[in-house]
Amino acid sequence: VTEPAQTFDTKAIQALDTAHYLHPFTDFKDLNQKGARVMVKGDGIYIWDSEGKKILDAMSGLWCVNVGYGRNSISAAVYQQMETLPFYNSFFNTTNVPAAQLAAKLVEISPPQFSHVFFTSSGSEGNDTNLRMVRRYWDLLGYKDRHVIISRHNAYHGSTVAGASLGGMRAMHAQAGLPIPGIEHIGQPNYLESGRGMTEAEFGIKAASWLEDKILETGPEKVAAFIGEPIQGAGGVVIPPATYWPEIQRICDKYGILLIADEVICGFGRLGTWFGSERMGIRPDLMTFAKGVTSGYIPLGGVMVSDRVADILIEKGGDFNHGFTYSGHPVACAAALENIRILEQEKLIGQVANQTGPYLQQAFAQLASHPLVGFANSCGLVAGLNLVRQKAELQHDCVLFGTEQNVGMICRGYMFSQGIIMRAVGDRMIIAPPLCISVMQIDEMTGLIRSALDQTL
Numbered sequence: 001v002t003e004p005a006q007t008f009d010t011k012a013i014q015a016l017d018t019a020h021y022l023h024p025f026t027d028f029k030d031l032n033q034k035g036a037r038v039m040v041k042g043d044g045i046y047i048w049d050s051e052g053k054k055i056l057d058a059m060s061g062l063w064c065v066n067v068g069y070g071r072n073s074i075s076a077a078v079y080q081q082m083e084t085l086p087f088y089n090s091f092f093n094t095t096n097v098p099a100a101q102l103a104a105k106l107v108e109i110s111p112p113q114f115s116h117v118f119f120t121s122s123g124s125e126g127n128d129t130n131l132r133m134v135r136r137y138w139d140l141l142g143y144k145d146r147h148v149i150i151s152r153h154n155a156y157h158g159s160t161v162a163g164a165s166l167g168g169m170r171a172m173h174a175q176a177g178l179p180i181p182g183i184e185h186i187g188q189p190n191y192l193e194s195g196r197g198m199t200e201a202e203f204g205i206k207a208a209s210w211l212e213d214k215i216l217e218t219g220p221e222k223v224a225a226f227i228g229e230p231i232q233g234a235g236g237v238v239i240p241p242a243t244y245w246p247e248i249q250r251i252c253d254k255y256g257i258l259l260i261a262d263e264v265i266c267g268f269g270r271l272g273t274w275f276g277s278e279r280m281g282i283r284p285d286l287m288t289f290a291k292g293v294t295s296g297y298i299p300l301g302g303v304m305v306s307d308r309v310a311d312i313l314i315e316k317g318g319d320f321n322h323g324f325t326y327s328g329h330p331v332a333c334a335a336a337l338e339n340i341r342i343l344e345q346e347k348l349i350g351q352v353a354n355q356t357g358p359y360l361q362q363a364f365a366q367l368a369s370h371p372l373v374g375f376a377n378s379c380g381l382v383a384g385l386n387l388v389r390q391k392a393e394l395q396h397d398c399v400l401f402g403t404e405q406n407v408g409m410i411c412r413g414y415m416f417s418q419g420i421i422m423r424a425v426g427d428r429m430i431i432a433p434p435l436c437i438s439v440m441q442i443d444e445m446t447g448l449i450r451s452a453l454d455q456t457l
């Protein structure tokens with residue numbers, strides 16, 4: 001692990017940033033007053049800011065740097081592809097070598113029902129593609145009314161108009177007249193929020209039954225698909241009870257509706273399996289991916305398409321009037337191929353399943369003894385803990401802080417000053433560290449979390 005050699009004029013960079021850069025999901029005025037923290041280098045699980053401070057990145061950037069920072073073999077693959085053929089599109093009957101190779105590799109590592117892939121540059125575009133693809137699928141089968149997609153409150157499926165509509169973030173819907181028509185939302189399987197008086201297993205079945213209720217309310221003949229993240233990430237790492245997803249699968253099968261797994265966070269090893277659907281025991285018809293496919297080194301996303309859907313699109317479809325300039329971008333695909341090679345060669349996914357995932361689970365269970373933590377849980381290498389004003393034996397009896405307190409943001413500030421990045425979603429503090437994290441580094445991480453919690457007390 002090497003310190004950044006170059007020194008930076010933080011104030012000068014911040015001045016440029018403030019004057020000209022409108023950041024995503026940011027209160028512009030507030031940021032202008034504070035100035036952004038400038039990140040300048042990464043190595044393994046660590047990043048450095050322009051003041052030379054070393055930070056343990058427990059969020060893998062934005063849930064994406066799965067193989068960790070500073071992988072020279074990815075930059076070499078990218079450089080080589082840039083020198084050979086920096087761009088060529090996949091429109092008008094052309095392809096390129098890395099796109100074809102990556103499509104085959106993705107089919108190889110995906111569950112057996114997947115035979116094809118559609119490339120995009122992001123997860124949002126992947127979910128736009130899902131919307132177009134499922135509606136086209138049902139049209140081609142002669143069901144022109146079967147256009148409704150059911151999603152969940154507090155889901156995150158991206159920031160394009162279709163992605164944000166499929167998502168269930170109230171704050172996003174409020175600003176742009178979303179969701180667009182033809183999208184319905186049901187409750188999320190959040191035991192802490194809605195499971196009082198039930199066991200987790202009972203609650204899982206109950207939360208899945210909301211899907212059947214919505215299908216019946218909408219009219220089964222109108223419902224095209226259900227979309228969900230195996231574990232809701234941006235919504236606060238909502239880990240569903242084990243009974244939830246199998247019941248969702250049963251309901252989708254019963255009504256013949258397509259199941260879309262949004263694997264943008266869970267895909268590429270985060271839960272100790274290539275895709276989160278495998279860990280949850282479901283068999284989706286479409287899977288959105290992005291982030292971990294290149295570990296964020298270069299933008300790339302897409303949709304894995306099962307035989308069920310691909311066969312209809314290919315046999316009956318004619319032109320599919322959808323696609324992006326950068327679909328199958330050769331440089332992004334070269335980065336993905338090398339990223340997947342690293343995941344395989346270093347057996348990082350097995351490491352999450354058998355070593356670091358269970359170790360993190362234990363470490364988080366210990367954090368639950370902290371006076372400020374009401375509840376902590378994890379699955380693979382995603383984890384979350386709830387800050388509470390007063391602990392109680394039963395989760396549902398803990399006294400929460402309430403949103404006006406903003407304790408999560410205060411705690412996040414202490415995390416930053418301790419040298420660790422953790423994300424706050426209300427009073428829930430969440431992490432998703434790089435998959436290359438070692439057990440010693442998990443100890444270091446939970447030590448930093450504990451001292452920031454002490455400061456927040």
Ligand code: PLP
Nearest residue numbers: 122123124156157158262264290
């Ligand atoms: N879907 C999920 C589950 C996500 O977490 C995200 C991003 O965080 C997206 C989709 C959107 O991906 P992108 O930001 O690449 O458009």
